Amino acid sequence: MQFRRDPEPAPDSPARPGRRRDPAVDEAVKTAVLELLAERGWDGISMDAVAARAKVGKASIYRRWSSRVQMVAETIGELNRGEAAAPDTGTLRGDLLEVVGAMVLTLRGPLGDASRALIGVLPHEPDLAAAFQEGSLGVWRDTFRQVFGAAVARGELDPTRLGTAAAEAGPAVVMQRWLVLGRPLDDDLAQEVVDDVMLPLLTR
């Protein structure tokens, strides 16, 4: 076993959320959660497995999260917050190329594999579903909203298209290839989606 022992409370001690948490431990745990989800799916996630992979004491994990659902929910809820800034290239096409391109890169990485592993679990775990909707998906929803809002303000986009199936179609092609069809997400997919799906539907 490779646990690094730490002098913190035992697993059955009450959680102390007020205490300052070590960001390095948080980071190691979240990385371990994503790796295990990608490699083994939801079945691969247990407090023991995450502690071993992250090389942190189980006490550190139980002090932060009381269940694997909480641990995974926080991991996926916060993970791509750093990518939330909407692009501002000055054109709808430029902005969409950046956002859809970022989506493709994210889905190709550990967050993409982890999210796929959770799709079938979400209907059975409401806290996880809420974290998924607010976190990973919320970031993209907010970014598209800002990009579309800027395009409406520039007169590039008809505001009646917002919130319709037409506005969902581009990202949906990416999601379908990745989740359902199991096809690789090519480098030129973002441009095809923007030029052949999104712009024709949104600006015709």
Add this chain to the structure above:
Amino acid sequence: MQFRRDPEPAPDSPARPGRRRDPAVDEAVKTAVLELLAERGWDGISMDAVAARAKVGKASIYRRWSSRVQMVAETIGELNRGEAAAPDTGTLRGDLLEVVGAMVLTLRGPLGDASRALIGVLPHEPDLAAAFQEGSLGVWRDTFRQVFGAAVARGELDPTRLGTAAAEAGPAVVMQRWLVLGRPLDDDLAQEVVDDVMLPLLTR
């Protein structure tokens, strides 16, 4: 326990694929597989659980399938074969309304919930992934191919659009709402997808 004992070989007997199978048992097992996948996800599938739900002897199950992967793969591989006949309304719009409408109805039912439960398992189970691609998805792929082919023959559809992201966009909206966004699939979704996404992209 509610097992119905049958006089067939014990679980460790060799499978006898040549023997005529009782279609009622096949049907009960496949229904049980779908129900358990929908209710409890992949974790809910074991030979014991399926035998109990289907009210058949475990021997009957082991005589047909040597593993849960084989059992689930055959279930999802054959399930919507009955819906494979492509519509022939005479117009692309009429045909698409029928196919997308059937897709919405299927995804709302047990096959939809079962497929969602399997999305995260597919990357780890190649046999299951192959059955999913050939079975459930294969039926839709073949149906769209026939509908698009008829529309090309009538001069309604530009053949250069086939196989592009634009041709995937309509079904992708349905898949994304159901799998990723967790939104209900409304009765009017098929019409919105056909009129606001598919026809503008395919026939403009």
